[in-house]
Amino acid sequence: MTPQQYQPHEAVGQEPGQEPGQRGPGSGPLRWGGARVGAGRPALVVALTGPTLAKAADQARRAVSAGAEVLEMRVDLLEEVRQGLEAGPGPAASRILECLGGLYEAQAGMGAPGQSSAGADLEAPAPLLLTCRTTAEGGRAQVGDAAYREILLAVLEAVEALPRTARLAAIDVEVQRGCLPELAARAHERGIDVVGSFHDFEGTPGDAELEEVLAGMAAQGADLAKVAVMPLSAEDVARLLGVSARMSTALEVPVAAMSMGALGTISRVAPVFGSALTFVVVPDEEGEALASAPGQLPIEQVRRCLEWLGG
Numbered sequence: 001m002t003p004q005q006y007q008p009h010e011a012v013g014q015e016p017g018q019e020p021g022q023r024g025p026g027s028g029p030l031r032w033g034g035a036r037v038g039a040g041r042p043a044l045v046v047a048l049t050g051p052t053l054a055k056a057a058d059q060a061r062r063a064v065s066a067g068a069e070v071l072e073m074r075v076d077l078l079e080e081v082r083q084g085l086e087a088g089p090g091p092a093a094s095r096i097l098e099c100l101g102g103l104y105e106a107q108a109g110m111g112a113p114g115q116s117s118a119g120a121d122l123e124a125p126a127p128l129l130l131t132c133r134t135t136a137e138g139g140r141a142q143v144g145d146a147a148y149r150e151i152l153l154a155v156l157e158a159v160e161a162l163p164r165t166a167r168l169a170a171i172d173v174e175v176q177r178g179c180l181p182e183l184a185a186r187a188h189e190r191g192i193d194v195v196g197s198f199h200d201f202e203g204t205p206g207d208a209e210l211e212e213v214l215a216g217m218a219a220q221g222a223d224l225a226k227v228a229v230m231p232l233s234a235e236d237v238a239r240l241l242g243v244s245a246r247m248s249t250a251l252e253v254p255v256a257a258m259s260m261g262a263l264g265t266i267s268r269v270a271p272v273f274g275s276a277l278t279f280v281v282v283p284d285e286e287g288e289a290l291a292s293a294p295g296q297l298p299i300e301q302v303r304r305c306l307e308w309l310g311g
């Protein structure tokens with residue numbers, strides 16, 4: 001079996017033979033379904049931006065047929081979840097779980113290989129990364145740190161009850177919310193990887209600060225450390241790329257680094273700086289694509305650039 005084939009009966013995020021939570025830092029690339037993350041060129045991630053579950057399911061379908069390797073479910077952008085968020089952490093977590101289940105149901109209509117009869121697990125067409133991005137980091141979830149922690153803990157608590165392929169390969173945890181170590185421990189108990197996350201939409205912090213943030217995420221249990229920052233000059237972009245190159249070899253976990261906006265697009269298409277993920281868009285039937293952050297490019301262009309530029 002080649003590494004690219006999806007193996008539906010092994011826990012996502014684990015190497016064969018490993019128990020959930022036993023992968024440990026520094027033990028090589030992550031395996032999210034059929035995707036190897038942190039092994040060579042960046043994995044192509046399509047963020048499902050909704051704004052409804054039905055639209056997200058349609059985006060998932062298009063993304064998978066366009067070759068997305070990972071789907072990011074941006075639950076903060078889904079209307080169904082935002083209604084739950086207004087009612088508090090409990091209802092928000094329930095809505096998130098309903099949406100995960102709904103996306104799973106929608107996969108049944110995708111005609112994915114391995115599609116099976118009702119009740120049986122379907123083969124996941126692409127591994128899922130679940131993200132609840134707060135307003136503090138450029139998202140739409142207007143929640144404080146305590147509610148953020150509560151929501152993600154409740155999701156991790158309940159996720160095991162879902163059909164196996166509706167579960168998650170990974171969960172995004174914002175390091176600045178202060179609950180990364182606790183959430184990482186819970187996620188690892190369930191065989192779910194953790195993407196530590198840091199955003200700055202105002203500028204690009206100094207190299208030392210960015211390096212400290214990335215190293216801090218790894219130290220707090222993240223399986224992948226990610227920063228997305230806004231450049232104010234070409235020099236900011238060059239610095240971010242330098243940080244990415246250095247930290248992707250210095251850290252024992254894969255690193256993802258994005259310079260956002262038009263100025264930073266090179267960071268999304270050049271594989272040699274070591275980023276393990278690149279977020280791309282897939283146009284709908286009208287040719288429209290709702291990006292989850294500024295500067296994301298269509299999947300086809302990014303794929304071609306990665307090939308040209310040595311990925």
Ligand SMILES: O=C1C[C@@](O)(C(=O)O)C[C@@H](O)[C@@H]1O
Pocket residue numbers: 047072074131133172197226228258260279292293294296
């Ligand atoms: O953290 C990231 C990276 C990102 O902000 C980007 O710049 O592509 C897009 C987000 O959806 C994702 O959660």
